[in-house]
Amino acid sequence: MIYPLTGLSIRANQMSSGQSDIMLSSQPQMALDGVRNQIRSIPLENIAALAKSAFNNKEIIPLWFGEGDVTTPEFIGRAIYDAMLAGNTFYSHQNGIPEFRQIMADYLTGLNAAPVEMARITVTSGGMPAIMLAVQLTVNAGDNVIIIDPVWPNITGIVQMVGGQTRSVRMDLTDDGWILDVEKVAAACDGRTKAIFFASPGNPTGAVLSVEVQKQLLDLGRKTGIWIISDEVYCRMSFDQIVVPSFLDISEPEDRVLIVNSFSKSWSMTGSRLGWIVHPPSLEATMALMVQYTTSGTTTYLQYGGMAAIREGEEFVKFMTGYCRKGMEIVCDALDEIPRVTLRRRPTAAMYAFFEIDGMEDSKQACLDILESSKVGLAPGYFFGKGSEKFLRLCFCRSPEQLQVAMERLKAALR
Structure with a gap:
């Protein structure tokens, strides 16, 4: 014993x-x-850990998380509530309620250039579980994943959790914004590369991959058998088009392409944990099995909220995009007035400003100093990949009044 x-x-x-x-x-x-070495080796330090000490401080303006201050619209909450009262509280289909999946398929077919069939949709308990399923599906222990950064840091931890390794390919920052050189991606691949992960629009950069670059990535994936994992959570939060280019526009159903998405951002449902993954139709049963062994299925009554979001939520999606655009303008106008700040180009999508501070070597300490002096919470750039140590991320999905106060404080802190 x-x-x-x-x-x-x-x-x-x-x-x-x-x-x-x-x-x-x-x-x-x-x-x-x-505990497994792969788990123990994941750094405990993250944005949440940085913010933990200030969670209950009402003086702080929290611009560090990828979450706005707009609550879930009432019609979605009502649909969830009504579904509960109607008794929709039991286990659900593991790929998701068929009616919901068909609604999603019709929505994506209308939004993008190519039709999407229901067999390609699996509903998940948020965008994070969708990414986890994608990595579990494609990566064995010892394999590697090419990660296009600057990028949201959670993908690195997910790959480590399954025993994989990550290889960073950094986008180039130019006067035209963040640009991806696909030749660098190809050079980073080897026989153990199983997937290429990127987000478009990007978090933290707001960068959008052009159709030409997407076609180059797809061609690389087809030639090598490497999976493409496309995080398109911010696809509707574009300031100059209804939706940004998607791999759904250019790929075939059985291409090795996985597209993850979420209701968190455009429908303001971060706490509801509802998302989806688009996969080849031949994987429908496989995805159901994987869901069975992880969550047993997405919460049933929340799926009725997702149905309402798609059926009735288009005006709200437009509102959220406009809300973020207004926030971007307030923030970027103020950043332009701070001599130490460099912002090569204003973001054209998503909800973040990712800017460089002249003379700053330690972005974590800078965030702590700013938090102490100005009561504004920002995310340090080093969380988003090597080369971002002089950058800070600010979420501008907040009320104009709050952002104006925050930016006046930042002007004083960074003068």
Whole structure:
């Protein structure tokens, strides 16, 4: 018998006589010592850890998370509530309620250039589980994933959790914004590369991959058998078009392409944890099996909220995009007045400003100093990949009044 927390062991062959030999190990064993190396090696430091000490401080203007201050619209909340009262509280279909999947397929068919059939849609408990499913589907221990950065840091942890490795390919910052050189992506691939991950529009940059670049990535994937994982969560938050270019426009149904999306941003449903993944139709049963072994299915009544969001939410999507655009203008106008700040080009999508500070070497310490002096919470650039140590990320999905106060404070802090 082993007691791992204390290192205490008892020889079982002597238990029958009522006697035992007790041996104490020289070092107490901690529970953490028994955790897989892949989990233990993931840094505990993240944006949430930075913000934890200030969660309940009402003086702070929190611009560090990818979350706005607009609550979920009433018609979505009502649909969820009504679904609960109607008894839709039992297990659901593992790919999602068929009616919901068909609504999603019709929505994507109308939004993009190519039709999408229901067999390609699996509903997930948010965008994060969709990404986790995509990585679990494609990556074995020891394989690697090419990650296009600057990028939201959670993808790195997900790859590590399954025993994979990450390889960073950084976008180039030019006067025209962030540009991806696909030749650099190809050069980073080898025989153990199983997937290429990127977000378009990007978090934290707001960068949108052009159709030409997407076609180059798709061609690379087809030639090598490498999967493309496209995070399109911000696809409707474009300031100059209804929707940004999608891999759904250029790929065939059975291409090795996985597209993840979420209701969190455009429908302001971050707390509801509802998303979806578009996959080849031949994987429909496989995805159902994977959902069975992870969540057993997305919360049933929340899916009725998703149906309402698609059926009735187009005006709200337009509102959210306009809300973010107004926030972007307030923030970028103020950043232009700060001599130490460099913002090569204003973002054309998403909800973030990602800007460089002259003379700043440690973005974490800078965020702590700004938090202390101005009561504004920002995210340090180093979370988003190597080369971003002099950058800060600011979420501008907030009320104009709050952003104006925050920017006046930042002007003073960064003068």
